[in-house]
Amino acid sequence: MQRRRFIQICSTAAAGCAALDLSTLTLPAWAADVPDVPQPPVLLTDAQGAPLKASQLGTREAYVFSYPYASTPAFLIRLQGAAAPAQLSAEGQSYDWPGGVGPDKTLVAYTAICAHQLSYPEKDSSVISYDPKATQVSGKPGMIVCCAHQSVYDPSEGAKVMSGPAPHPLAAIILQHDPQADTLTATGVIGHPMFEHFFKLYRLQLIHTYGAAHFQATAPTKAAAVPLSQYSAYVAHC
Numbered sequence: 641m642q643r644r645r646f647i648q649i650c651s652t653a654a655a656g657c658a659a660l661d662l663s664t665l666t667l668p669a670w671a672a673d674v675p676d677v678p679q680p681p682v683l684l685t686d687a688q689g690a691p692l693k694a695s696q697l698g699t700r701e702a703y704v705f706s707y708p709y710a711s712t713p714a715f716l717i718r719l720q721g722a723a724a725p726a727q728l729s730a731e732g733q734s735y736d737w738p739g740g741v742g743p744d745k746t747l748v749a750y751t752a753i754c755a756h757q758l759s760y761p762e763k764d765s766s767v768i769s770y771d772p773k774a775t776q777v778s779g780k781p782g783m784i785v786c787c788a789h790q791s792v793y794d795p796s797e798g799a800k801v802m803s804g805p806a807p808h809p810l811a812a813i814i815l816q817h818d819p820q821a822d823t824l825t826a827t828g829v830i831g832h833p834m835f836e837h838f839f840k841l842y843r844l845q846l847i848h849t850y851g852a853a854h855f856q857a858t859a860p861t862k863a864a865a866v867p868l869s870q871y872s873a874y875v876a877h878c
């Protein structure tokens with residue numbers, strides 16, 4: 641289980657990883673803590689279930705969809721400019737973030753679970769959001785801000801931490817854009833997603849919402865991406 645997670649990270653980083661004898665690898669401490677994260681292909685849809693058209697996405701706020709579990713929210717964001725690939729690190733482990741997708745390379749996605757103390761968008765409220773304009777805390781346009789303790793992430797650079805107590809970037813969701821159909825499919829997670837910790841911390845809450853048999857279920861093959869202002873009744877901005 642632990643070995644598979646490490647392979648996923650390596651497969652997105654230097655090609656040299658493929659030559660490693662995986663049976664001899666010693667996992668770094670943080671890799672040993674993460675669960676065997678599923679990587680299902682999930683087609684993003686609108687709220688009615690029709691395939692989401694990437695060209696119709698707005699830039700005013702993030703869209704929320706479930707990935708890679710039905711209970712783990714992720715942000716889909718259309719940036720105001722292209723996002724180039726970047727190399728990042730989490731807990732001393734480096735990985736390559738592939739940058740934005742789509743014709744203008746502006747589409748990115750990240751887990752919406754804060755890397756500090758795992759705040760996430762809920763139906764009644766969200767303290768984490770993307771704002772195309774500068775806020776009091778971010779001081780820069782186009783940042784993801786968690787108002788719980790004021791962590792700021794830059795989604796144009798792999799959601800690296802710009803300020804605040806978050807110890808590492810938000811885990812990135814890999815997107816594929818179909819240029820013919822103009823659709824988006826989530827195909828994987830890279831970085832340090834902390835899902836196992838999330839399930840432990842919010843276990844009772846998630847069971848209440850999704851049921852004991854389903855709160856750790858893998859996301860279905862289609863997931864609706866809904867504007868955050870519709871997903872959460874109240875969105876904090878700071």
Ligand code: FES
Pocket residue numbers: 754755756757758759786787788789790791804805806
């Ligand atoms: S939980 Fe997000 S900054 Fe603390």
